[in-house]
Amino acid sequence: MFRRIATVVTVLASAFVVPASASAGVDWPDAVAGVTADRYPEGVTWDPTRQAFLVGSVATGRIDVVDRAGRARVLVEEAPGVSSLGLHVDAARNRFLVAYGDIGSGERSSPATASVQSGVAIYNLRTGRLQRRVDLNTAALNPAGGKHGANDLAIDGAGNAYVTDPAADAIYRITPAGHASVLVRDPRLQSASIGMNGIVWDPAGYLLAVKYSSGTLYRISLRGRITEVGIPQALVGGDGLAFTADRRLIAVTNKLGAAGNEAVTVLRSTDNYRSAQVVTSKAWPFAGPTTMTLTPHGAYVLSGRIDVLLAGGQSNEFSLHRVH
Numbered sequence: 001m002f003r004r005i006a007t008v009v010t011v012l013a014s015a016f017v018v019p020a021s022a023s024a025g026v027d028w029p030d031a032v033a034g035v036t037a038d039r040y041p042e043g044v045t046w047d048p049t050r051q052a053f054l055v056g057s058v059a060t061g062r063i064d065v066v067d068r069a070g071r072a073r074v075l076v077e078e079a080p081g082v083s084s085l086g087l088h089v090d091a092a093r094n095r096f097l098v099a100y101g102d103i104g105s106g107e108r109s110s111p112a113t114a115s116v117q118s119g120v121a122i123y124n125l126r127t128g129r130l131q132r133r134v135d136l137n138t139a140a141l142n143p144a145g146g147k148h149g150a151n152d153l154a155i156d157g158a159g160n161a162y163v164t165d166p167a168a169d170a171i172y173r174i175t176p177a178g179h180a181s182v183l184v185r186d187p188r189l190q191s192a193s194i195g196m197n198g199i200v201w202d203p204a205g206y207l208l209a210v211k212y213s214s215g216t217l218y219r220i221s222l223r224g225r226i227t228e229v230g231i232p233q234a235l236v237g238g239d240g241l242a243f244t245a246d247r248r249l250i251a252v253t254n255k256l257g258a259a260g261n262e263a264v265t266v267l268r269s270t271d272n273y274r275s276a277q278v279v280t281s282k283a284w285p286f287a288g289p290t291t292m293t294l295t296p297h298g299a300y301v302l303s304g305r306i307d308v309l310l311a312g313g314q315s316n317e318f319s320l321h322r323v324h
Helices: 306-310
Strands: 031-035 044-047 052-055 063-066 072-076 083-090 095-101 118-124 130-135 153-155 161-164 170-174 180-185 196-202 206-211 217-221 226-228 238-243 249-253 263-268 277-283 289-295 298-303 317-322
Touching: 044 083, 044 289, 052 083, 083 153, 095 153, 153 196, 161 196, 196 249, 206 238, 238 298, 249 289
Parallel strands: 196 238, 238 289
Antiparallel strands: 031 317, 044 052, 052 063, 063 072, 083 095, 095 118, 118 130, 153 161, 161 170, 170 180, 196 206, 206 217, 217 226, 238 249, 249 263, 263 277, 289 298, 298 317
8 A cells, every 4th residue: 555774684584474386586585675766666566577576656656667686667657647556467468457546645646636546557568558548437437426546456367357446435347358347336345544455366266355444354256245254363454465376365564554563464264265364474574565476486575665755754765575
């Protein structure tokens, strides 16, 4: 979601469980630290075609490629919106998707776009060229109006994208052809502050999504049926989610906009996530973690210095740290 790092700490808590499908590679660093003119990346995804990370920007909305040394270069010069948030690479279809909106902290934020702009931009993965922009704040999708802003997205096996909007009471679906609809609208998704945030697709046939303000985890069917997942501790400040090949759910929580903890929590389930148990939950030692991405070299958590932004400071630094 939404202090300068003097020393990069490269030894993290060994209690974290990383499955073999995302095991740490010997030639990749535990910490990737860099600077970018496209400040305050909130979202990150792994690009297997470039063997690099893609990150967004709350400040400019542009998309950068980041290599293993932390060097950032612009991939998408023309930003999809005021701020770019969640990203997802769909390598099978040679595309990547970006959730965009205006949370009031971008360089081009204005009364006309703040809490109004909301959508998903779809780009050619090889060239970075815009293929389609899908507006998610239309009268047809949101007849009651109100505040809106796309935040995160997940993609199923058929190429449908599912998008959260923390200001709304709905989760949206976008077909591969670009048709947008409401998958589910439910008052349980609404929040007086920040609502539905991180979302992931389980190949078993459903979605998992977390409500930032309360830490409630929901299981959502493709018919729009929503049920609360029984978990032993609420994921308050739940931001990014990742689903591993061995079906463990990794959740990044922060305190940027709720009374949560900066932590990485690993859960597992024996009943298709009608309930889940905590495997481990450890405090994260780097300020402002927002989300994570799984790579062949391990799972990396992004800290884009949004804590500095919200405190009124300035930073062009970011870091990615591997979960051990």
